[in-house]
Amino acid sequence: MLDGSDLRVTRPRRLVWEVLAAEPGHLTAAEIADRVHQKDSSINVSSVYRTLATFAERRLVRESRLGSDDVSYWETAHADHVIHLVCSSCNAVVHHDSDSASMLRREVFTAHKFVSAHVEVTVTGLCINCTV
Amino acid sequence: MLDGSDLRVTRPRRLVWEVLAAEPGHLTAAEIADRVHQKDSSINVSSVYRTLATFAERRLVRESRLGSDDVSYWETAHADHVIHLVCSSCNAVVHHDSDSASMLRREVFTAHKFVSAHVEVTVTGLCINCTV
DNA sequence: ACGTTCTTGCGAACCGTTCGCAAGAAGGCT
DNA sequence: AGCCTTCTTGCGAACGGTTCGCAAGAACGT
Numbered sequence: 001m002l003d004g005s006d007l008r009v010t011r012p013r014r015l016v017w018e019v020l021a022a023e024p025g026h027l028t029a030a031e032i033a034d035r036v037h038q039k040d041s042s043i044n045v046s047s048v049y050r051t052l053a054t055f056a057e058r059r060l061v062r063e064s065r066l067g068s069d070d071v072s073y074w075e076t077a078h079a080d081h082v083i084h085l086v087c088s089s090c091n092a093v094v095h096h097d098s099d100s101a102s103m104l105r106r107e108v109f110t111a112h113k114f115v116s117a118h119v120e121v122t123v124t125g126l127c128i129n130c131t132v
Numbered sequence: 133m134l135d136g137s138d139l140r141v142t143r144p145r146r147l148v149w150e151v152l153a154a155e156p157g158h159l160t161a162a163e164i165a166d167r168v169h170q171k172d173s174s175i176n177v178s179s180v181y182r183t184l185a186t187f188a189e190r191r192l193v194r195e196s197r198l199g200s201d202d203v204s205y206w207e208t209a210h211a212d213h214v215i216h217l218v219c220s221s222c223n224a225v226v227h228h229d230s231d232s233a234s235m236l237r238r239e240v241f242t243a244h245k246f247v248s249a250h251v252e253v254t255v256t257g258l259c260i261n262c263t264v
Numbered sequence: 265a266c267g268t269t270c271t272t273g274c275g276a277a278c279c280g281t282t283c284g285c286a287a288g289a290a291g292g293c294t
Numbered sequence: 295a296g297c298c299t300t301c302t303t304g305c306g307a308a309c310g311g312t313t314c315g316c317a318a319g320a321a322c323g324t
Binding site: 065070072083085087088094096098100103104105107108111112113114115116117118119120121122123124125126127128131 | 197202204215217219220226228230232235236237239240243244245246247248249250251252253254255256257258259260263
Binding site: 008010011028046049050 | 313
């Protein structure tokens with residue numbers, strides 16, 4: 001997946017990708033660094049950060065601010081129409097498939113001539129397990 | 133606006149509120165602290181942060197992560213259906229009024245029985261002035 | 265195999281934000 | 295007005311995620 005880009009295929013990049021691809025949910029940079037570290041302990045945290053930044057630029061991964069904490073969560077890329085439902089009680093994150101994003105794009109262009117590149121939707125609330 | 137809550141009316145709180153109420157756009161905590169400081173230089177940054185946190189808890193103000201930088205932006209509260217369009221070229225932030233938020237709430241409840249408390253939508257792209 | 269260019273590891277720096285604590289105000293009660 | 299309790303503040307230091315500079319090291323075209 002780095003083939004065809006101008007990016008060199010290096011060990012940190014391969015491992016970061018492996019970790020993200022193996023994880024169905026979201027990981028913090030620290031968690032990614034940990035798992036990468038287990039595969040190759042010589043890989044540095046800053047390389048993980050740099051790799052994530054590079055991947056994000058090419059839209060290979062997606063960064064989100066999910067909790068109320070100020071940490072980034074990462075996952076392999078998915079389209080805008082997949083939005084995040086974050087349970088404020090158990091912190092679970094559910095992916096929800098909606099076409100509201102594409103409607104929004106249209107709406108926003110009609111109303112403001114705003115050309116949207118990226119739509120980020122986060123809904124906080126209570127998931128099915130945490131509703132009384 | 134602190135009347136009727138259990139919050140004491142103090143100088144930092146009054147001034148932070150004044151600053152936010154006077155600003156139509158978004159401010160960082162540092163900018164708020166600056167402006168508060170101009171009105172009363174004895175007020176500390178940490179009080180500004182504490183005040184913002186307190187106000188946010190009571191939903192009097194709204195915190196958003198707008199740019200790609202990791203700073204919070206603050207504004208007086210508005211309903212969920214007001215969403216943010218952030219221009220990635222000139223960094224302008226436009227408020228857009230949409231009912232997609234309430235549709236989302238319904239959608240998300242039907243599909244996942246997820247009870248949403250808060251919907252945060254940020255669209256990044258190019259505003260009318262920055263489109264070629 | 266070689267040389268250029270891109271990446272990495274390391275460690276220190278950065279910077280927005282938070283914390284602990286003692287001093288200081290708010291506001292209820294008399 | 296004065297007192298007392300409880301909530302807030304100012305201060306300064308700490309925190310923690312993320313970034314940076316630089317020299318050593320790896321990728322990959324030729």
